[in-house]
Amino acid sequence: MPDTMSQKTAREGLSNPELFEGGISATKNGVAEPFVQTAAERQIEEAERLRERQSNALLKLVMKAKQEVAEGKTVSPEVALQRLRASRK
Template identity: 65%
Template sequence: MSITMSQKLAREGLGNPELFQGGVYITKNGQAELFVQTAEERQLELQEREKERQSNALLKLVMIAKEDIANEQVMSPEDVKRKLRGSRT
């Protein structure tokens, strides 16, 4: 749940991180200018975003693999090993 407060109240409350829990919209002349949240909340948000990015990347790889299988563009494990060994030299 986000709340709204003036710049003056926000400045006065900077030493109290609990005041900004859940995110706070800082207003200037009644218009939202900034959104402030605690560092802990921001870190959790970034971690969640990274997990989502990794999940999307994995899903894309699975879709590419399914497409390759459907198009019969597959390699046996032995072919993969040969190709990897060949790329090392």
């Protein structure tokens, strides 16, 4: 891909995703404009964001559980099973 291209060339090349591999950063008078990326790159980015959110959620659950253990808010497995069974009735 060339370092620079005209707007006309970019518009004409929109049907050719290989032309935009890695994305582009368009500038106008030195000011950044919209970023264009391929659908495959977008899917990878969204999957990474989802993994990050899931990791953060898991970390929050672990920290909450650790806090509850430190505060003595625990129950035996038998009591937990009794509560679970009772909630299903």
